[in-house]
Amino acid sequence: MTSSETAGRRGRRPGDSQTRTAILEAARVRFAHDGFRAATVRAIAADAGVDPALVMHYFGTKQGLFVAAMEFPLDPAQIVPRIVGPGIDGLGERLVRFLLGLVDELGEANPMLALVRSAVGHPDAARMMREFLGEAILDRVAAAVDADRPRLRADLCASQIVGILMARQVLALPELAAADREILIQVYGRTIQRYLTEPLESPAASR
Amino acid sequence: MTSSETAGRRGRRPGDSQTRTAILEAARVRFAHDGFRAATVRAIAADAGVDPALVMHYFGTKQGLFVAAMEFPLDPAQIVPRIVGPGIDGLGERLVRFLLGLVDELGEANPMLALVRSAVGHPDAARMMREFLGEAILDRVAAAVDADRPRLRADLCASQIVGILMARQVLALPELAAADREILIQVYGRTIQRYLTEPLESPAASR
Known part of the structure; x- marks a missing residue:
């Protein structure tokens, strides 16, 4: 994903994809370091410099965030x-x-x-x-x-x-x-x- | 490593273990490169600078050589x-x-x-x-x-x-x-x- 790509859904602002990318990157690091269970959405949000509610807004659940971060083809x-x-x-x-x-x-x-x-x-x-x-x-x-x-x-x-x-x-x-x-x-x-x-x-x- | 080194269980000479080591090293390279099937004892012996008969004397079969080279606990x-x-x-x-x-x-x-x-x-x-x-x-x-x-x-x-x-x-x-x-x-x-x-x-x- 490049920063010039805007996320596909309607009405997203250009900054959205950068935010998503930052969250996913933070998630990969946290999950790898803390494990799936101990890593918290709160900590990942803090690492990415965003509000935890925004993480949930994008990914729904911690599992959904993991699936996106690991680029699983299916949830x-x-x-x-x-x-x-x-x-x-x-x-x-x-x-x-x-x-x-x-x-x-x-x-x-x-x-x-x-x-x-x-x-x-x-x-x-x-x-x-x-x-x-x-x-x-x-x-x-x-x-x-x-x-x-x-x-x-x-x-x-x-x-x-x-x-x-x-x-x-x-x-x-x-x-x-x-x-x-x-x-x-x-x-x-x-x-x-x-x-x-x-x-x-x-x-x-x-x- | 010279081909004049003979194997003998009892009365091994000091050079034996170096010969074995050279054969095992050559085997690891050949097996990794050619696969198990295409790698030949003849080629491995040549790489190690020894006679193929000496390889067979030490290891019995190509499978035995593989087992030794990969350090399997069992044959x-x-x-x-x-x-x-x-x-x-x-x-x-x-x-x-x-x-x-x-x-x-x-x-x-x-x-x-x-x-x-x-x-x-x-x-x-x-x-x-x-x-x-x-x-x-x-x-x-x-x-x-x-x-x-x-x-x-x-x-x-x-x-x-x-x-x-x-x-x-x-x-x-x-x-x-x-x-x-x-x-x-x-x-x-x-x-x-x-x-x-x-x-x-x-x-x-x-x-």
Whole structure:
């Protein structure tokens, strides 16, 4: 974003985009340094020299600010309820269908890869991602679970989803990268569904 | 480094460790540059100024050389047959039990994390890992599979295993990091077992 670009909505003044840029820059620094949870909108606003109400006006929530600062292509606050909303039935398949569609569409430009990259290299970035993923996605998925240990179940799902990203996009394992998307949706969808619903504690009984 | 240095386990001469170091250094450069598959023992030996027979004498195979060069704590050529050998029954559980034991034992010093780190950041490193993992682990697992598309099944397993590493070690998702190892062995073991055995193509029929 250059300072000559005026933000798209109607009636914004030329200074708006500079203000937004300053807020986003301050947010990136704060989130990286303090983590997602400890960073406050108040502190970010102060760093950017603006009123906290203006930050909320632009970005709605701290999550919205994070999404904009990290240049996510999508806001989990919008996507997750759409996938989780219809209920636990078929949730695994909906989740994997959405994810693989997104991954294939974004290709190399996938910003999730940049985030994985930085999380792998930097403990602070890993903490930031853990806290954001937890609040924006995993707690929301856990809330839809009707079984014991809902958040562990959401974490199990996350472990398979991150693994899909790594194995299909980063390592590009040959058969997995070439596999028909519909087969993967069914296979991984069943795994996610089981993580959300199957008994965890009595494995012997469930075989 | 001269080629007159001979190896011999007992009675190694002082020059031996310098020769080994030169070979390992040459191997790291070649593997990173050419990938695991295209790099030859002959070329690595030439780079190190030694006879190829000496490389084989020290390291046994190209895989063994790779394992030594990357400072793996274990050699897949030894471990994988031990896990796969008893057959497909219980393979998922054996694999996850071994992996989680290793991961917990190694902790922060886990060299797999360094490899993931470099694979995520560098396409050449990703290719090197893909080729080595394929030949040293995934093809061996696939060979034990008694179902259609054995290598796709091995790749599916790899995607969950890399995901465990990422979610439990790198992101350290809280419930997953704190979960009882035995529960994870059972839950993930079932997933791996299904990837190795369940029908892939007729998902509707298998539900």
